[in-house]
Amino acid sequence: MADIKDIQNEIIDEFSLFSEWMEKYEYIIDLGKSLPMIDPKAKVDNNLIKGCQSQVWLQAERTENGKVHFTADSDAIITKGIIALLIRVLDRQTPETIAHAELFFIEAIGLREHLSPTRSNGLVSMVKQMKLYGIAFQAQTGWKKHL
Amino acid sequence: MNVRTMIDIENIRKDFPILKREVNGYPLAYLDNGASAQRPAAVIDAIGHYYRMEHANVHRGVHFLSQEATRRYEEAREQLRVFINAAHDHEVLFTKGTTDSINLVANCFGRKFLAPGDEILITAMEHHSNIVPWQMICEEKGALLKVVPVADNGELEADAYAQLLNSRTRMVAMTHVSNTLGTINPVKAMIALAHERNIPVLLDGAQAVPHMAVDVQDLDVDFYTFSGHKMFGPTGVGILYGKEHWLRQMPPYQGGGNMIKTVSFEKTTYNTLPHKFEAGTPHIAGGIGLGEAARYLMQLGFDNIRAYEHELLEYATEKLTKTEGMRLIGTAPNKAAVLSFLIDGTHPYDVGMILDKLGIAVRTGHHCNQPLMDRFGIPGTIRASFAFYNTKAEIDRLAAGVERAVTMLQ
Ligand SMILES: Cc1ncc(COP(=O)(O)O)c(C=O)c1O
Numbered sequence: 001m002a003d004i005k006d007i008q009n010e011i012i013d014e015f016s017l018f019s020e021w022m023e024k025y026e027y028i029i030d031l032g033k034s035l036p037m038i039d040p041k042a043k044v045d046n047n048l049i050k051g052c053q054s055q056v057w058l059q060a061e062r063t064e065n066g067k068v069h070f071t072a073d074s075d076a077i078i079t080k081g082i083i084a085l086l087i088r089v090l091d092r093q094t095p096e097t098i099a100h101a102e103l104f105f106i107e108a109i110g111l112r113e114h115l116s117p118t119r120s121n122g123l124v125s126m127v128k129q130m131k132l133y134g135i136a137f138q139a140q141t142g143w144k145k146h147l
Numbered sequence: 148m149n150v151r152t153m154i155d156i157e158n159i160r161k162d163f164p165i166l167k168r169e170v171n172g173y174p175l176a177y178l179d180n181g182a183s184a185q186r187p188a189a190v191i192d193a194i195g196h197y198y199r200m201e202h203a204n205v206h207r208g209v210h211f212l213s214q215e216a217t218r219r220y221e222e223a224r225e226q227l228r229v230f231i232n233a234a235h236d237h238e239v240l241f242t243k244g245t246t247d248s249i250n251l252v253a254n255c256f257g258r259k260f261l262a263p264g265d266e267i268l269i270t271a272m273e274h275h276s277n278i279v280p281w282q283m284i285c286e287e288k289g290a291l292l293k294v295v296p297v298a299d300n301g302e303l304e305a306d307a308y309a310q311l312l313n314s315r316t317r318m319v320a321m322t323h324v325s326n327t328l329g330t331i332n333p334v335k336a337m338i339a340l341a342h343e344r345n346i347p348v349l350l351d352g353a354q355a356v357p358h359m360a361v362d363v364q365d366l367d368v369d370f371y372t373f374s375g376h377k378m379f380g381p382t383g384v385g386i387l388y389g390k391e392h393w394l395r396q397m398p399p400y401q402g403g404g405n406m407i408k409t410v411s412f413e414k415t416t417y418n419t420l421p422h423k424f425e426a427g428t429p430h431i432a433g434g435i436g437l438g439e440a441a442r443y444l445m446q447l448g449f450d451n452i453r454a455y456e457h458e459l460l461e462y463a464t465e466k467l468t469k470t471e472g473m474r475l476i477g478t479a480p481n482k483a484a485v486l487s488f489l490i491d492g493t494h495p496y497d498v499g500m501i502l503d504k505l506g507i508a509v510r511t512g513h514h515c516n517q518p519l520m521d522r523f524g525i526p527g528t529i530r531a532s533f534a535f536y537n538t539k540a541e542i543d544r545l546a547a548g549v550e551r552a553v554t555m556l557q
Contacts, residue, residue, distance in 0.1 A: 055526075075526065077497050
């Protein structure tokens, strides 16, 4: 799995091609449309992160090699496009990497406004939740070592 | 009457400094007046002048400035009395805003007049601020909250209202104009019906006073509430109008300075109206600014404002309904200049984001009307809410922006 710094730099490079916001948003919307749908069974309240403006569903599971696999969805397509980017960076990484991830690409591609708490679109809570999964899975591993 | 000759938009826009701003490289099209309107220079200047030249505490000094500040503050109250045509200045209380005004009534009226099994009647189109305070006092008192339903077109169901009024109803609390649907409720007739049973009525006028002349004596309403910031005045200040005989019977809201006549550790006697309900140092600059906003609106004239805004609403409705998949939420015949809508296959948040990129400010989401959204089975709407300084050119930009958003999103 690629290093999360490299993936983020790759995204920044891709976005540097866009000269105006319109192209950027068209790209994000396309990402949103192509994000693999979350398993309908995972669209349960337990996985729901309620924003005031849009909602996010996030599911995390442990893979056999100890990585974390995320799937997510949103009712708003721009939110979903940004989710696709977050998943591209954090999916199938180790719990340690996820727990300590520094997501510098958001700012660099000019999407910080979407991850501001005042937007209330569920994304801030989603990132927090992803990291919490990292921490929780980390703790699980640590605990299992002692079994 | 030709409206365009009555209201000179280009000159009016010059009164509002913020309208000259650019947002995301476009001239600002501010269509979120329902959330908060902008202030004319007259209001900003009045506040500035007060702080630069006139500030002192009110109602408590012998010195010149205190006297002057008190006079200016009380003149503002008088201005607001005229604005809503109340019978007396002391029926016009300064509060922090609509929310504060409603909480005051729910608390003070509720403490005095509510008993277990009593009912408060609200409607399904209330802002959260006219639901939650009543829920809280009902819970405390063992009283029940009853709700008048809303029909598909966004009007209240008149028959249901008549049926819900009964001998246990202690108060009707409802909005004059819906912030989401734009519906102007037939409040005068509804008040008359409640009064046949001696039930007092509180109106939430937050969305009415920016758009139409309100005459509390003509309405015969018992309590009327509104916010400064939605009527082109300051934030943090608003009004509670209450009929004298109700205000007299209600216990004070908060204790403190200003609201007392005499204080000893054994017993405190309360000040006369309106001060009984105005504990502590008030938002003096806010009150003065609000008085100025009322003066500004009256000078412009509500006949002119209504006629022009009606024209804007008709124009916007016609323009926007051309978009395919457009669903208007709120189609009552009698509406204020508010347009709430959804477009098939798009989420309000996405449309709002793209409009923002085009310099167009609208609101998206549930507008603090969650039960109403549930009623219509929708997550939220896109809401464009107009003021007299908006133009048809801005509506053209809105319509074009919506088309563009739909093309991008679908
Ligand atoms: C109908 C209505 N009532 C009450 C309020 C609350 O006003 P404020 O937040 O100024 O107290 C609003 C504001 O959104 C409103 O639209």
